[in-house]
Amino acid sequence: MAVSERMSRAGAVATSEPFDLVVRGERVLVGGEIVPATVAVRGGVIVSVTTDSGTDAVLASVSESAATRTIVLADDEVLIPGLVDTHVHVNEPGRTEWEGFASATRAAAAGGVTTIVDMPLNSIPPTTTVDALAVKRAAAEGAVFVDVGFWGGVVPGNLGDLAPLVEAGVFGFKCFLVHSGVDEFPPVTVDELEAAMRVLVDADDSLLIVHAEDAALIDGAPHPHSTSYADFLASRPRAAEGAAIAAVIERAGRTGVRAHILHLSDADALDRIAAAKRHGVRLTVETCPHYLTLCAEDVPAGATAYKCCPPIREAGNRDALWRGLASGTIDFVVSDHSPAPASMKFAGDGDFAEAWGGIASVQLGLPLVWTEARRRGVALARVVEWMSQAPARRVGLDSKGAIAPGRAADLVVFAPDERFTVDAEALEHRHPITPYDGRELTGVVRTTLLAGEPVDRSVPRGRLLRRGVER
Incomplete structure (x- = not known):
């Protein structure tokens, strides 16, 4: 059943300033609980949230102000805040044939994501200078269907660019401790990592986010040309992830920087991460849908749609990641949306050593x-x-991130019990490639609202965000 909508004109009830939108229903996620509630919106912002034991009662609480538009949730729908995906590779400009701002943000909106933060690679130029950020913002201007922020990048030799990028509004900085896959975004050494940390502590306490795999251990692993997923998994050993995470923890503890571990795949690192948090290291950790839903044992030979770095590991590892989320050792889940053309994703005709590593999932997360x-x-x-x-x-x-007064009216009408089968051809991102093609899932996004208005896939209304300047 689709969302039912009722239109009403301001003036039916005396009011000095009508609401732009009222959403009411029996299941609204407020303060961590799903309750009957009415949400009133004005100027793209939630101005009131009223909860009660029934929708008639909660609607009465805002009846003194007319609403230009009212959405009444169907019985099988839940209203949730728009998702925030801080790990998206848009790739524009420079590699727009891989993905672009329009296609990536349409896919995000279709998946209930109302805000993304774009990675500083694989665009050309990478976002490692203020001038490069300006180029990227110009490419995105007027082309985005959800709100978009930007990460800066740390590469060898650009320490002097970090503070100006903070001033220009980036949300933090990404670096790699292993080859990134593209030559224009080279990795840093651990000493260069620490030097960047010291700059960022003094640059408005900016955030450093790290692709944590140890380059020496990766280089020393076997890298055969093979269609066997087990061979690919051996080329990205757990020890490489663990060693790099240990280095980040050590240097973050030494400098006091705010640090973040990207796309955790190795559950063996959880004890070390938990201990670091207990000892006051300012550390957070993310994982991704592919590590939580897929497992190495199920990857078919030559199925390079499953390739990503760090890799999808075994079923027992997946279970341990879920326990890490439940305990709070892992802080959140984001997509690491990283698409590529079929010519790259299937390069080598099933050879995992040749194919591009990355999974496009912003719409399916x-x-x-x-x-x-x-x-x-x-x-x-x-x-x-x-x-x-x-x-x-x-x-x-x-x-962002909650249904509460004063928050952005970024809202999603979600049907948590409805099932569907993934059809790669129907997804909004640029290339119809996904390891989830044909997979049956539960939970359908029926409506995505950005600043209180339904996202129209032909009208890009998203804004370009700067850290500290949201409105």
């Missing part, structure tokens, strides 16, 4: 994680916390 979460007895409210509130909080997007 919510149903993927929710399908697995409900199987494990995890509540929808917890999933939304991991995919909306927690990432928003970590990057300082204070207006």
Whole structure:
């Protein structure tokens, strides 16, 4: 059943200033609980949230102001805040044939994501200078269907560019401790990592986010040309992830920087991460839908759609990552949306050593994680916390991530019990490639609202965000 809508004109009830939108229903996610509520919106901002034991009662609480538009949730729908995905590779400009701002943000909106933060690679130029940021913002201007922020990058030799990028509004800085896959974004050494940390502590306490795999251990692993997923998995050993995470923890503890571990795949690192947090290291950690829903044992030979770095590991590792989320050792879940053309994703005709590593999932993240979460007895409210509130909080997007007065009216009407089968050809990102093609999932995004207005796939209304300047 689709969302039912009722239009009413301001003036039917005496009011000095009508609401632009009222959403009411029996299931609204407010303060971590799903309750009957009415949400009133004006100027793109939630101005009131009223909860009660029934929709008639809660509607009465805002009846003194007319609403230009009212959405009444169907019985099988839940209103949740828009998701915040802080790990998206848009690739424009320079590699727009891989993905672009229009296609990536359409896919995001279709998946209930209302804010993304774009990675500083694989665009050309990479976002490692203020001038490069300006080029990227110009490419995105007028082309985005959700709100978009930007990460800067740390590469060898650009320490002097970091503070100006902070001033220009980036949300933090990404670096690699291993080859990034593109030559124009080279990795840093651990000493260069620490030097950047010291700059960022003094540059408005900016955030450093790290692709943590140890270059020497990766280089020393076998890298055969093979269609066997087991061979590829051996080329990215757990020890490489663990050693790099240990180095980040050590240098973050020494400098006091705010640090973040990207796309954790190795559950063996969880004890070390938990200990670092207990000892006051300012550390957060993310994982991704593919590590939570897929496992190495199920990857077919030559199925390079599954290739990503760090790799998808075994089923037992997947279970341990879920325990890490439940305990709070892992802070949130984001997509690491990283698409590429078929010529790259299937390069080598199934040879994992040749194919590009990256999984495009920004549109599917919510149903993927929710399908697995409900199987494990995890509540929808917890999933939304991991995919909306927690990432928003970590990057300082204070207006995002919750249905509460004063927050952005970025809202999603979600049908948590409806099932569908993934059709790669129907996805909005540029190339119809996904390891989830044909997979049955539970949970359908029926409507995505950005600043209180439904996202129209032909009208890009998203804004370009700067850290500390949301409105």
